[in-house]
Every structure is written in structure tokens, then in C-alpha cells.
Amino acid sequence: MRQGFPIAMRGQRIGLLGGSFDPAHEGHAHITREALRRFGLDRVWWLVSPGNPLKARGPAPMATRLRQARRVMRDPKVVVSGLEAELGTRHTAQTLARLTALYPGVQFVWLMGADNLAQFDRWEGWRRILALVPVGVLARPGHRMVAGQARAARIFAHARLDAGRARLLPFARRPAWCFVQMPMSDLSSSAIRAGGGWRGR
Numbered sequence: 563m564r565q566g567f568p569i570a571m572r573g574q575r576i577g578l579l580g581g582s583f584d585p586a587h588e589g590h591a592h593i594t595r596e597a598l599r600r601f602g603l604d605r606v607w608w609l610v611s612p613g614n615p616l617k618a619r620g621p622a623p624m625a626t627r628l629r630q631a632r633r634v635m636r637d638p639k640v641v642v643s644g645l646e647a648e649l650g651t652r653h654t655a656q657t658l659a660r661l662t663a664l665y666p667g668v669q670f671v672w673l674m675g676a677d678n679l680a681q682f683d684r685w686e687g688w689r690r691i692l693a694l695v696p697v698g699v700l701a702r703p704g705h706r707m708v709a710g711q712a713r714a715a716r717i718f719a720h721a722r723l724d725a726g727r728a729r730l731l732p733f734a735r736r737p738a739w740c741f742v743q744m745p746m747s748d749l750s751s752s753a754i755r756a757g758g759g760w761r762g763r
């Protein structure tokens with residue numbers, strides 16, 4: 563394993579939560595705890611993104627976002643990383659291709675909030691993402707209907723795992739995705755930025 567990269571054992575179930583984290587907030591921590599429990603994960607790695615390819619606005623510096631994310635998420639089961647910057651990847655499909663090759667035998671699950679499922683079909687190589695790893699989608703206010711309505715969800719309706727079987731997701735044959743409902747948090751980074759509560763720059 564490359565120096566500085568998190569350690570993972572064969573057979574471990576590891577959720578990957580990619581995000582701008584500009585800034586990280588309790589909503590991220592909440593969905594991380596839910597994902598650990600609902601999908602039966604051993605660990606979650608936060609992938610603090612060098613920059614979302616679909617967002618025009620550049621985020622606060624990586625070091626600032628990493629530092630702040632580590633303050634928000636203090637859980638021994640969660641690793642806050644800048645892996646994409648280290649790998650030199652920006653698109654999720656590339657990141658997952660690299661991670662699945664670097665960590666053979668690890669059961670990765672891509673995690674995302676329901677807002678991202680709504681536009682998932684605009685991600686580069688989104689079908690390849692579904693071929694590489696199972697995807698766990700966590701409810702987010704305002705996106706209640708997304709599991710039935712999003713284009714990607716409709717095209718891959720046959721690959722949807724019932725929420726009652728969410729713990730099987732890490733081992734499910736690809737393509738597989740699962741949408742879980744839970745008590746929701748309405749926190750967002752954009753609201754924090756708009757309120758002036760983030761001095762990331």
C-alpha cells in the first residue's frame with residue numbers, strides 16, 4: 563500500500579463519502595453514522611474532493627477543509643482523507659477504478675445524499691461507477707421522490723436493493739444501489755456559507 567494511504571483489510575466493508583466539505587457539517591456526520599449502521603460498514607472514508615467537476619465555484623483550500631472536517635467527524639471508524647488529491651483523480655469513476663485496484667478484496671460502497679442521485683446521470687462514467695461498486699443513497703430533505711424519479715434510478719430500477727436488505731449492499735452483485743430513509747438533517751454547506759459561518763478562505 564502507498565505510504566500515507568489508509569489501511570484496509572481484505573473483506574472489510576468500507577463506505578466512501580466523497581464531497582466538497584466546504585465546510586463539513588453535522589449533516590455529513592449524521593449520514594456517515596447512518597451509513598455505518600444501515601449498510602453494516604466497518605469504516606467510512608471521507609474523500610475531501612479537490613473540486614466537484616460539476617460545480618463552477620472553486621472550494622476553500624484543501625488543507626483548510628481537511629482540518630475542519632477532522633474537527634467535525636471524530637470517530638475511530640471514520641478516516642478523513644485527501645485521497646483524490648494524492649491519486650490525482652477528480653472524477654469519481656477514476657477514483658473508484660484506482661481504489662478498487664489498490665485495495666483488492668475490500669468491499670467498497672460509494673455513499674451519497676439523495677440530491678446527488680438526482681443528477682447522477684450527469685457524472686462522467688456513471689454507469690461504470692455502478693459496475694465497480696454498490697451505491698448507498700441516504701435521504702436528504704427535498705429529495706424524497708428521487709429514488710423513483712431520477713433518470714439513473716429509473717434506468718437501474720432492476721438493480722435496486724430493498725432498504726430492508728441494506729446490510730447486504732456491500733456484497734451485492736453489481737450493479738446494485740439502495741436508498742435508505744432515516745430521520746433527516748437539513749444542514750448544508752451552502753447554507754453555512756451563506757450565513758457567513760465559514761471562514762474557509
Ligand SMILES: Nc1ncnc2c1ncn2[C@@H]1O[C@H](COP(=O)(O)OP(=O)(O)OP(=O)(O)O)[C@@H](O)[C@H]1O
Pocket residue numbers: 579580581582583584589590593673674675676677678700701702703747748749750751752753
Ligand atoms: N444534510 C444532508 N443530508 C443528506 N446528505 C447530505 C447532507 N449534507 C451533505 N450530504 C451529502 O454529503 C455528500 C457531500 O456533500 P457536500 O460536501 O457537497 O455538502 P453539501 O451540504 O451538499 O454542500 P453544498 O450545499 O455546497 O452543495 C454529498 O453526497 C451530499 O449529498
Ligand SMILES: O=C(O)c1ccc[n+]([C@@H]2O[C@H](COP(=O)([O-])O)[C@@H](O)[C@H]2O)c1
Pocket residue numbers: 579580581582583609611613614615616617652653654655678684685686
Ligand atoms: O465524477 C463526476 O463526474 C462527479 C460529478 C459530480 C460530483 N462528483 C462527486 O460527488 C461527490 C459529492 O460532490 P459534492 O460537491 O456534492 O460534495 C464528490 O466526491 C464529487 O467529486 C463526481
